Amino acid sequence: MNAAQPAVRQLSLRAVILSMVLAMILAAANAYLGLFAGLTIATAIPAAVVSMAVLRLFGGGSILENNIVQTGASAGSSIAAGVIFTIPALVILGYWQDFRYSWVLAIAGLGGLLGVLFSVPLRRTMIVEEPLAFPEGKAAAEVLKAGENPGDGVKTLAFAGALGAVIKLAAASGLRLIPDAAIGATFFGRYFAFMGTNLSPALLGVGYIVGLNVGIVVVAGSILSWNIAIPLYHAFFLDSDPTLAAKIAGAGAEDIGYAIWSAKIRYLGVGAMLIGGVWTLFSLRKSLASGIKSGLAAARKNVGGVAVAEVDRDLPMKWMLIALVVFTIPLALLYQAIVGSWLVAIPMTIIMIVAGFLFVSVSGYLAGLVGSSNNPVSGITIATILFASLVLILLLGRDSPIGAVAAIMIGAVVCCAAAVGGDNLQDLKAGYIVGATPWKQQLMLGIGAFSCALVMAPVLNLLAAAYGIGAPTPEHPNALAAPQANLMASVAQGMFGGQLPWSMIAIGSGIGAAVIALDEWLKARRSSFRVPVLGAAIGIYLPLELMVPIFVGGLLAYIVERRHGVLGAAEEERERVHRPGVLFSAGLITGEALMGIFMAIPIVVSGSAEVLALPESFQFGKFVGLVVLALIAVLLVRAAGKRA
Incomplete structure (x- = not known):
């Protein structure tokens, strides 16, 4: 579509209303799942499927x-992730007894809107000038294309979607016919050994879309954590940590591995993420400046009467700067209400703005690299809390009773902004592929983000009253664990009077610097294989079993390219060959995400995570799950073999 073509309806009233309703429903479902299981489900693709079905009832909708x-x-x-990763920490710290509506609305709503604003100048850099993969954006575009042009594509999408949904229902969070992961851990004397894979079809699909290079980097990062760092720590350093040693005494090998990873080793990823985030922003400085300049140039063209193509028109930079000031003022007032001093509230606000733009950039890059579902927003938030805490310690002192709360408040806004910013760029990638107008998407995401913020406090209060959040109590013996929020509370408390594994963070920073040096060396040699530091940091920070299927999916993409002789071919030729495989992968992601959301309904209604579980006599083991995943891999390669 270009400026000369007739306009196609986009931002219609029915689309806005349907989008808002879906956003609020999906935010509520993701809030429960995130507090319960520590993860959220990407909703862009399921929303596209629902939209096509609903609008078809009203005469059909355009792509x-x-x-x-x-x-x-x-x-x-994105809003659900930003909220549940941080705001429950205020209850865990005892600062709040319940979730205050106006404060949650301000943090989530304004944080989300800042995420949209900060991501606008990144669109040209990451999508147009130096395009990243944005796997879920590509998958969403394929879903939209299949709905617009019925045929074999719809059949592929429907079959893969049904397959992903059935396997999600059969897994451990549903019927429990098969486990969620196949994991093996043991000891050889003092040396710990671990290997495993998640059995998620969606992760396999993400791996196919991002490709082999990224798959190798992320799995290598996880191998560094799980097969090198954890065994070394257990063999040589565990005795120097009597608290951790006592905690894992008598536990099984798998539990010991996760305990060491949670308490120590994943902070290597935090350190790598810190150095990687700074380096990413530094390395993108020219592109970011170019994006801002081109946005201002486009605004001048509009003012001067020179037409700008609809597919290249962002929100006007002038109005974005005004909105940034307007949205920042209430957050500054909120910070002043917490600490009671403008001398502290103003630096808090500055930290929030600087960290917000920095980590929206990092989040967008990561979303383009491995997808929004695997974007370690919690790691980004930890980095924000660490940085904010260092500044607040200078202003308030390390023994300040309000210091941890203030750091969480900064982290909460940045977390919401980073989650929304990465998601916004993912959506803009889909829009770029299908020929949408960027400013209309940016406006719609702002509306959607604020709509979600309207319901978050009531949802959180409902869940807290029904199940409890955080540590189990006599009243709520099976409280929602809120793992990320507990981690944020621990980090903030560690900075203000507690302890943090600073040695691990420092070593992780050194690892990140070494990865950057390796990547620069490969760049100088003009190697086609690269080692992005944030990709390696993701692998270090997240469990190994999540990275293995991503690597396998990338390997399948390589096999397809080799089979069709397009290794090293032009991007257009490779995309043409991969399109059926991308569509199949999109179906796997769609089916699993939709089923995960539908499964949340009986879990919430019954109050039991085991409401769908079959008796143990019907449950199969890890071997059956591996066979099922292998069959899906075969089907994916076969589907990808059909040229578009």
């Missing part, structure tokens, strides 16, 4: 109208 719906509704996962 661009459906794209607007999925853009706004996708905020359901």
Whole structure:
């Protein structure tokens, strides 16, 4: 679509209303799942599928109208993630007894809107000038294309979607016919050995879309954590940590591995993420400046009467700067209400703005690299809390009773902004592929984000009253664990009077610097294989079993390229060959995400995570799960073998 073509309906009233309703429903479902299981489900693709079905009942919708719906509704996962990763920490710390509506609305709503604003100048850099993969954005575009042009694509999408949904239902969070992961851990004397894979079809699909290079980097990072760092720590350093040693005494090998990873080793990833985030922003400085300049140039063209193509028109930079000031003022007032001093509230606000833009950039890069579902927003938030705490210690002192709360408040806004910013760029990638208008998508995501913020406090209060959040109590013996929020509370408390594994963070920073040096060496040699530091940091920070299927999916993409002789071919030729495989992968992601959301309904209604579980006599073991995943891999390669 260009400026000379007739306009296609995009930002229609029915699309806006449907998008808002879906965003609020999906945010509520993701809030429960995130507090319960520590993860959220990407909602852009499920929202696109629902939109096509609903708008078809009202005479059908264009591909661009459906794209607007999925853009706004996708905020359901990003706002939910930003909120549940941080705000429950205020209850865990004892600062709040319940979730205050106005404060949650301010943090989530304004944080989300800042995420949209900060991501606008990144669109040209990451999508147009130096395009990243944005796997879920590509997958969403394929879903929208299949809905617009019925045929074999719809059949592929429907079959893969049904397959992903059935396997999600059969897994450990549903019927429990098969486990969620196949993991093996043991000891050889003092040396710990671990290997495993998640059995998620969606992760396999993500790996196919991001490709082998990224798959190798992320799995290598995880191998560094799980097969090198954890065994070394257990063999040589565990005795120097009597608290951790006592905690894992008598536990099984798998539990010991996770305990060491949770308490110590994943902080290597935090350190690598810190150095990687700074380096990423530094290395993108020229592109970011170019994106801002081109945005200002486009604004001048509009003012001067020179037409700008609809597919290249962002929100006007002038109005973005005004909105940034308007949205920042209430957050500054909120910070002043917490600490009671403008001398502290103003630096808090400055930290929030600087860290917000920095980590929206990092989040967008990571979303383009491995997808929004695997974007370690919690790691980004830890980095924010660490940086904010260092400044606040200078202002308030290390023994300040309010210091940890203030750091969480800064981290909460940045977390919401980073989650929404990464998601916004994912949606803009889909829009770029299907020919949407960027400013309309950016506006719609802002509407969707604020819609989600309207319901977050009531949802959190409902869940807290029904199940409890954080540590189990006599009243709520099976409280929702809120793992990320507990981690944020621990980090903040560690900075203000507690302890943090600073040695691990420092070593992780050194690892990140070494990875950067290796990547620069490969760049100088013009190697086609690269080692992005944030990709390696993701692998170090997250469990190994999540990275293995991503690597396998990338390997399958390599096999398809080799089979069709397009290794090293032009990007257009490779995309043409991969399109059926990308569509199949999109179906796997869609089916699993939809089923995960539907499964949340009986879990919430019954109050039991085991409501769908079959008796043990019907449950199979890890071997059956591995066979099922292998069969899906075969089907993916076969589907990818069909040229578009």
